[in-house]
Amino acid sequence: MAVVLLAGYYLPSEGPCSEPVTYRIGSVDARFGLTPEEVAEAAEQAASVWEGASGRDLFREDDSGAVEINLVYDYRQATADRLRDITGKIENTRSYYESLRLWFATREAEFRQRRDALMQDIDVYHERVRDFDARYESASRSGGITEDLYRNLTESREGLDEERDSLQSRKDELDGEALTLNDLVMLINQIAQSLNLEVVNYQTTGKPLKEEFQEGCFEKKNGFQSITVYYFCGRDHLVRLLAHELGHALGLGHVDNPDALMYRINRSGSLDPAPEDLAALNALCGGKE
Numbered sequence: 001m002a003v004v005l006l007a008g009y010y011l012p013s014e015g016p017c018s019e020p021v022t023y024r025i026g027s028v029d030a031r032f033g034l035t036p037e038e039v040a041e042a043a044e045q046a047a048s049v050w051e052g053a054s055g056r057d058l059f060r061e062d063d064s065g066a067v068e069i070n071l072v073y074d075y076r077q078a079t080a081d082r083l084r085d086i087t088g089k090i091e092n093t094r095s096y097y098e099s100l101r102l103w104f105a106t107r108e109a110e111f112r113q114r115r116d117a118l119m120q121d122i123d124v125y126h127e128r129v130r131d132f133d134a135r136y137e138s139a140s141r142s143g144g145i146t147e148d149l150y151r152n153l154t155e156s157r158e159g160l161d162e163e164r165d166s167l168q169s170r171k172d173e174l175d176g177e178a179l180t181l182n183d184l185v186m187l188i189n190q191i192a193q194s195l196n197l198e199v200v201n202y203q204t205t206g207k208p209l210k211e212e213f214q215e216g217c218f219e220k221k222n223g224f225q226s227i228t229v230y231y232f233c234g235r236d237h238l239v240r241l242l243a244h245e246l247g248h249a250l251g252l253g254h255v256d257n258p259d260a261l262m263y264r265i266n267r268s269g270s271l272d273p274a275p276e277d278l279a280a281l282n283a284l285c286g287g288k289e
Contacts, residue, residue: 016286023059023062024061024062024063024065024068025061027071027072028070028071029073031073039069039238044061046241047243047246050273050281053277053278066225069229070228070229077230077232083184083187091191093191097195100184103184104185107184108181111177114174121170125167132153136153196267215266216231216245218245218248240266240269247262247277251284252280252284255277255279257274257277261273262277
């Protein structure tokens with residue numbers, strides 16, 4: 001449905017849409033790589049999605065706006081940024097989800113092989129340590145340690161120390177790989193939840209997502225209204241997320257169409273309101289067909 005066909009269908013009236021919802025840009029964590037001005041441009045584009053559909057001025061940026069928009073950087077965006085460095089991109093698509101799952105399966109198999117090999121080598125090392133201790137105690141009980149035996153024990157101990165350091169280095173490397181795998185699972189599950197696909201169950205370090213991943217939220221509490229953005233994977237994603245939260249600020253609720261702007265999960269890539277979005281907007285703003 002072309003958005004322009006709906007322009008002018010909403011008649012001015014005293015109601016939820018009679019006055020623009022004012023908003024302002026609050027804090028923008030620099031780690032998102034965006035300036036407040038760039039966030040303001042994204043918010044303006046998000047607002048225009050609803051304004052183009054309604055033919056009304058529904059939103060206005062104002063230094064003292066009622067709704068404060070903040071970009072809060074936490075584990076969600078940190079996970080995406082870390083894995084973007086590894087994979088080169090972040091996309092909320094089925095094909096990207098499938099490729100991540102395949103890559104994860106390969107890396108997890110390699111990780112488990114290396115971990116099993118390390119555990120075996122650690123067992124061998126502990127056995128050598130026990131043998132060294134037994135030789136040392138036996139020599140001590142027999143009346144003393146000869147110069148040759150002392151030299152031999154010293155060389156054995158130095159060899160054990162080098163082996164211990166090598167094993168520790170391998171363990172540290174595997175711990176880092178485990179963190180990467182856990183981050184990869186978090187990203188896969190973020191995308192899976194946005195696409196209503198199967199999540200990955202994996203626990204090596206940290207905790208996989210137990211609840212639905214929340215990219216952003218609109219809150220109205222104690223007279224204060226705010227939109228908080230936690231995660232996005234590109235400008236269009238951010239605009240769509242802001243359009244969803246601005247919809248809540250306007251008074252729209254969730255709709256059932258998974259491709260709609262006001263669906264509970266941000267899973268579509270389109271910036272065009274779905275029929276369900278338009279019907280909800282029409283009902284809210286008192287328009288008539």
